[in-house]
Amino acid sequence: MAGSRYAYVRNFELPDPLLPSTFFVIRIDGKGFHGFSKLHNFDKPNDKNALTLMNEAAKRVVGGRELNGECVLAFGESDEYSKLVTLVVSVFSAAYVALWPQYFPNSPLTLEELPVFDGRVVQYTSEEEVRDYLRWRQVDTHINNLYNTAFWALVLQGGRTNLEAEKDLQGTISSQKQEMLFSRFGLNYNTVDPMYKKGSIVMWEDESRVEAPDASVGVVTPSSKLELTAVYRMMPALQESASTEAATTAEGAAPRGMPSLPPGVKPRMRKKPAKPKRRLVVLHEDLINDAWWEEGGRGDGLLSG
Ligand SMILES: Nc1nc2c(ncn2[C@@H]2O[C@H](COP(=O)(O)OP(=O)(O)OP(=O)(O)O)[C@@H](O)[C@H]2O)c(=O)[nH]1
Numbered sequence: 567m568a569g570s571r572y573a574y575v576r577n578f579e580l581p582d583p584l585l586p587s588t589f590f591v592i593r594i595d596g597k598g599f600h601g602f603s604k605l606h607n608f609d610k611p612n613d614k615n616a617l618t619l620m621n622e623a624a625k626r627v628v629g630g631r632e633l634n635g636e637c638v639l640a641f642g643e644s645d646e647y648s649k650l651v652t653l654v655v656s657v658f659s660a661a662y663v664a665l666w667p668q669y670f671p672n673s674p675l676t677l678e679e680l681p682v683f684d685g686r687v688v689q690y691t692s693e694e695e696v697r698d699y700l701r702w703r704q705v706d707t708h709i710n711n712l713y714n715t716a717f718w719a720l721v722l723q724g725g726r727t728n729l730e731a732e733k734d735l736q737g738t739i740s741s742q743k744q745e746m747l748f749s750r751f752g753l754n755y756n757t758v759d760p761m762y763k764k765g766s767i768v769m770w771e772d773e774s775r776v777e778a779p780d781a782s783v784g785v786v787t788p789s790s791k792l793e794l795t796a797v798y799r800m801m802p803a804l805q806e807s808a809s810t811e812a813a814t815t816a817e818g819a820a821p822r823g824m825p826s827l828p829p830g831v832k833p834r835m836r837k838k839p840a841k842p843k844r845r846l847v848v849l850h851e852d853l854i855n856d857a858w859w860e861e862g863g864r865g866d867g868l869l870s871g
């Protein structure tokens with residue numbers, strides 16, 4: 567087969583490299599979830615089960631063997647989650663489908679409306695850019711959630727049509743929306759579920775870290791779009807194993823940078839250092855403030871560690 571006249575088509579498979587020493591951010595976004603959420607009657611403006619399902623699928627991506635535990639953090643809001651594109655999107659979609667019946671037992675998936683996600687990778691060269699990327703998503707979460715909360719209060723409790731509600735909100739700023747929610751609908755926006763206001767952060771936590779009893783159930787995932795963001799760091803170890811693999815494909819060649827050994831002598835393998843025990847947690851915390859990223863905050867050393 568390898569030598570067939572058709573084998574030339576392989577030449578169209580071009581290398582698809584990523585820059586070394588960068589952070590990869592992969593964002594996954596639900597395709598057509600406006601219609602999908604209607605079909606399955608998601609609660610408005612936020613459906614706790616739909617968002618929790620996104621978080622659980624994200625945990626499967628971050629914690630699964632496919633990605634070797636190399637993803638450092640995932641952030642979700644609505645139908646979006648950011649992380650290596652094809653693998654991540656595929657694991658995420660498969661986990662979403664597998665978990666669906668747990669969250670929507672009375673609304674089976676159909677072939678006509680499959681939950682599918684697109685994914686894109688962006689590379690950033692500094693930690694500050696990665697922090698700003700996550701801040702950007704969380705600001706989006708806040709803006710969308712406040713708008714949607716006000717919009718659906720006007721429609722569902724205020725009896726306005728969708729068009730009227732849209733007009734009512736045109737040109738209003740955050741404080742006006744919050745004031746309207748409080749004075750007309752008795753809703754103090756500060757009391758809204760942090761998952762809706764701040765989105766969900768899925769991250770590894772050292773098991774030795776002392777936690778408040780309910781800290782492990784937090785999430786940062788609000789608002790109107792279902793999306794997931796995953797952040798990878800191109801680890802030196804990963805680059806090394808990739809180049810070693812490439813170098814050993816040529817028969818008898820020693821991996822780059824290593825002296826060749828006499829025949830029959832096996833290279834001594836370096837033992838991997840023992841990793842501290844860690845578990846995945848879902849948090850709904852403020853990533854915009856520097857405190858989260860600095861010493862004593864949860865993000866301390868997350869990207870550089
Ligand atoms: N009711 C409800 N709808 C949601 C929820 N989360 C997301 N959605 C819907 O999903 C949509 C996601 O936004 P977009 O990603 O911009 O829209 P989309 O229809 O997925 O469009 P494309 O991503 O361009 O394919 C929102 O506009 C909502 O209609 C939720 O918790 N409840």
Ligand SMILES: [Mg+2]
Nearest residue numbers: 595596597645
């Ligand atoms: Mg979408």
